[in-house]
Amino acid sequence: MLVEIIENxxxxxxxxxxxVGRIMIFFLTGTANIFVLPFQFAKIIDHTWFIGTKSMxxxxxxxxxxxxxxxxxxxxxxxxxxxxxxxxxxxxxxLIRELGPVFTAIMITARAGSAMAAEIGVMRISxxxxxxxxxxxSPVRFLFxxxxxxxxxxxxxxxxxxxxxxxxxxFVSGSLMLGINKYVYMDTVISSVSVNDITGGFYxxxxxxxVVTTICCYQGFYTHLFKEFGARGVSLSTTxxxxxxxxxxxxxxxxxxxxxx
Amino acid sequence: xTNPFIQFTDIKKSFxxxxxxxxxxxxxxxxxxxxxxxKSGTGKSVLLKHIIGLIEQDSGKLLINGTxxxxxxxxxxxxxxxxLSYMFQDNALFDFMNIYDNISLPLxxxxxxxxxxxxxxxxxxxxxxxLTGIENKFPAQLSGGMKKRVALARALVxxxxxxxxxxxTAGLDPVRKKNVHLMIQExxxxxxxxxxxxxxxxxxxxxISQRIALLDEGIIRFEGSKxxxxxxxxxxxxxxxxxxxx
Numbered sequence: 001m002l003v004e005i006i007e008n009x010x011x012x013x014x015x016x017x018x019x020v021g022r023i024m025i026f027f028l029t030g031t032a033n034i035f036v037l038p039f040q041f042a043k044i045i046d047h048t049w050f051i052g053t054k055s056m057x058x059x060x061x062x063x064x065x066x067x068x069x070x071x072x073x074x075x076x077x078x079x080x081x082x083x084x085x086x087x088x089x090x091x092x093x094x095l096i097r098e099l100g101p102v103f104t105a106i107m108i109t110a111r112a113g114s115a116m117a118a119e120i121g122v123m124r125i126s127x128x129x130x131x132x133x134x135x136x137x138s139p140v141r142f143l144f145x146x147x148x149x150x151x152x153x154x155x156x157x158x159x160x161x162x163x164x165x166x167x168x169x170x171f172v173s174g175s176l177m178l179g180i181n182k183y184v185y186m187d188t189v190i191s192s193v194s195v196n197d198i199t200g201g202f203y204x205x206x207x208x209x210x211v212v213t214t215i216c217c218y219q220g221f222y223t224h225l226f227k228e229f230g231a232r233g234v235s236l237s238t239t240x241x242x243x244x245x246x247x248x249x250x251x252x253x254x255x256x257x258x259x260x261x
Numbered sequence: 262x263t264n265p266f267i268q269f270t271d272i273k274k275s276f277x278x279x280x281x282x283x284x285x286x287x288x289x290x291x292x293x294x295x296x297x298x299x300k301s302g303t304g305k306s307v308l309l310k311h312i313i314g315l316i317e318q319d320s321g322k323l324l325i326n327g328t329x330x331x332x333x334x335x336x337x338x339x340x341x342x343x344x345l346s347y348m349f350q351d352n353a354l355f356d357f358m359n360i361y362d363n364i365s366l367p368l369x370x371x372x373x374x375x376x377x378x379x380x381x382x383x384x385x386x387x388x389x390x391x392l393t394g395i396e397n398k399f400p401a402q403l404s405g406g407m408k409k410r411v412a413l414a415r416a417l418v419x420x421x422x423x424x425x426x427x428x429x430t431a432g433l434d435p436v437r438k439k440n441v442h443l444m445i446q447e448x449x450x451x452x453x454x455x456x457x458x459x460x461x462x463x464x465x466x467x468x469i470s471q472r473i474a475l476l477d478e479g480i481i482r483f484e485g486s487k488x489x490x491x492x493x494x495x496x497x498x499x500x501x502x503x504x505x506x507x
Contacts, residue, residue, distance in 0.1 A: 128354075131347070
């Protein structure tokens with residue numbers, strides 16, 4: 001009985017170590033291939049279009065409503081202390097430092113990350129990845145490398161878009177709906193935000209790009225290792241990709257914030 | 262007969278507790294069409310995947326021109342693998358690419374040919390296989406037979422020396438099956454590649470194969486010419502050919 005428990009525990013630990021090793025090799029192979037000629041410009045543009053351009057609407061929309069909620073909540077919280085004039089500052093700092101990068105990464109995970117995992121997962125179960133190998137094409141270079149570059153380009157830009165629409169949302173709820181002077185709102189936004197806040201947000205967005213893309217592509221790529229096969233395996237890898245990406249976004253957010261503050 | 266080009270010697274392969282290949286011995290010769298027959302799930306595709314490098318044996322040797330594959334230098338191994346082409350059972354065409362991109366992919370990614378030369382080769386291949394005019398279509402828009410021909414075009418566009426066919430006629434009607442067989446024979450005669458065909462198409466496959474190998478319960482039960490096959494007194498072989506349980 002005890003031996004069995006220890007064996008099972010040991011097997012789980014070995015499995016985790018194997019997974020960590022596999023994901024590290026996957027990540028390093030993919031990133032090393034960024035510098036291998038020929039550059040995959042067409043594929044990078046294609047994926048930037050999918051991850052970046054096609055996410056713009058949903059990012060702008062969520063950014064706008066996040067800003068509106070922040071404006072609304074912030075106004076009534078600050079009102080208690082008679083500091084409602086600082087609403088612009090509160091909205092800007094919260095968005096640019098924290099919510100912008102984190103919410104953008106979560107929204108891209110939901111929209112593009114899940115699609116990456118599902119697409120690569122289907123390629124795995126339909127032997128398309130094996131077909132690449134038989135044609136002497138590195139599947140990691142072909143599937144992962146262009147996506148990670150596209151993500152590193154897209155995430156910071158989408159974060160900036162989220163921030164702009166968030167500030168606009170805060171302006172609509174704080175100034176237009178609750179009556180804070182629009183010049184005061186804009187002035188506090190501009191005066192409170194430093195260049196370091198903006199670059200810090202972009203650092204976070206870049207790290208999230210790497211985290212999300214690596215996890216989502218990895219989950220799809222190794223779909224065949226799940227106990228469930230076929231469509232169920234793909235559904236499992238997609239779910240895992242989204243859940244793990246979100247968890248690691250929050251973990252890495254804390255770590256980066258710890259070093260930035 | 263000349264020395265074997267590829268030789269399996271006592272190849273064993275297991276997946277977990279499931280022992281699939283239990284000591285396979287088989288020789289493949291240059292320029293021949295060899296059919297590997299056997300019941301479903303006996304490891305025919307696994308055997309084929311050893312040659313292309315998708316699966317590695319647990320024990321035994323895979324010899325290439327007499328040298329174990331594992332002992333070849335990285336460069337020699339890569340050069341050997343570049344002479345191979347593989348046609349998958351379910352075609353494994355890329356859904357997100359059109360037919361032209363599917364066929365040209367191995368050339369685009371691996372060759373130094375200029376764009377116009379790649380285009381010329383792809384269109385020549387498409388014309389030879391009766392695929393003219395569908396270059397902008399996607400795999401999902403094609404019939405089963407057309408997809409097979411696209412997969413064959415992709416397999417042949419690099420002028421391989423060995424083409425491995427994993428059940429090339431699976432899911433096709435008898436007329437299309439015959440067409441695919443004839444197509445393989447015609448191209449094999451034309452280009453002189455070695456064709457290794459894993460199939461269930463008995464007796465049709467005997468019309469185009471020079472040699473036949475029967476894989477049963479993880480070992481090769483028979484390896485020889487058509488004449489030897491039909492003259493064989495082996496119960497297993499005769500039962501299999503007649504479609505009886507054995």
